[in-house]
Amino acid sequence: MAKIVFIGLGNMGLPMATNLVRAGHEVTGLDLSGDQLARLVDAGGKAGDSLAGAVAEAEVVVSMLPEGRHVEAVYGEEEGVFAHVAAGCLFIDSSTIHVESARKVAGLAAARGFDMVDAPVSGGVGGAAAGTLTFMVGGSATAFARAEPILKAMGKTIVHAGDAGAGQAAKICNNMVLGISMVAVCEAFALAEKLGLEAQKLFDIASTSSGQCWSLTSYCPVPGPVPTSPANRDYAPGFAAAMMLKDLKLAQDVASAAGQATPLGAEAAQLYRLYVDQGNAGRDFSGIVEFLRGTR
Numbered sequence: 001m002a003k004i005v006f007i008g009l010g011n012m013g014l015p016m017a018t019n020l021v022r023a024g025h026e027v028t029g030l031d032l033s034g035d036q037l038a039r040l041v042d043a044g045g046k047a048g049d050s051l052a053g054a055v056a057e058a059e060v061v062v063s064m065l066p067e068g069r070h071v072e073a074v075y076g077e078e079e080g081v082f083a084h085v086a087a088g089c090l091f092i093d094s095s096t097i098h099v100e101s102a103r104k105v106a107g108l109a110a111a112r113g114f115d116m117v118d119a120p121v122s123g124g125v126g127g128a129a130a131g132t133l134t135f136m137v138g139g140s141a142t143a144f145a146r147a148e149p150i151l152k153a154m155g156k157t158i159v160h161a162g163d164a165g166a167g168q169a170a171k172i173c174n175n176m177v178l179g180i181s182m183v184a185v186c187e188a189f190a191l192a193e194k195l196g197l198e199a200q201k202l203f204d205i206a207s208t209s210s211g212q213c214w215s216l217t218s219y220c221p222v223p224g225p226v227p228t229s230p231a232n233r234d235y236a237p238g239f240a241a242a243m244m245l246k247d248l249k250l251a252q253d254v255a256s257a258a259g260q261a262t263p264l265g266a267e268a269a270q271l272y273r274l275y276v277d278q279g280n281a282g283r284d285f286s287g288i289v290e291f292l293r294g295t296r
Contacts, residue, residue, distance in 0.1 A: 068101030
């Protein structure tokens, strides 16, 4: 079993770190929240006193941070992770960040002789808690081989997407599909209501015909048809609207840089911007159905 330092114990990071503890690893957590650190300790992990002290003997460092600037700072600054770890340490960054940020940090790691992968996830808080996440992994074959056993303690599907940054590219493209499809499903249910068609009837038909998609069958945005969807919990977030907006903005940034038109992705980003700006950043992204109805 490995000595692992987990940096970032938020809604996703804490259950991921807890699953590493359950798998038998020695896990030390770092986070700005004392409450989150206490929860990891209650689960059998340890709370780190400082970044330098925590990572000094780490065999693996896993991070789950909000943005690329945080990842770059935590790893690459003068007093960052790279300055304090021992030779042979493996780095796994599961944040969702810009492709170029992932490549920059991976390059810094490689220049120091370290293996690193970008390994963003899909599956939300539920998947993190259940250990069923999908990991999209970018990095060398050697780094992936080292990271895979660690990732298997936190996820069900582990895919080597390619070299450094490929994991982020896959995540951004996947979530653009998700954001667009959720808007389409929400529009359909909003229209069905106006036409007097029951939500359950639309679900029964669309879920078994050409309208079938994950946003419909696993995460239905209206109460009833899928009991486990956030719609049945007043849109308490499994994946917050602010996070979807972040991912759609990343998609637009990289699409612009690549010279690729993504008109539906752009429209979805604009709709989520409007929804978030109306005070819905913390609601589940499927709650955009309320915005489309004009009820929130």
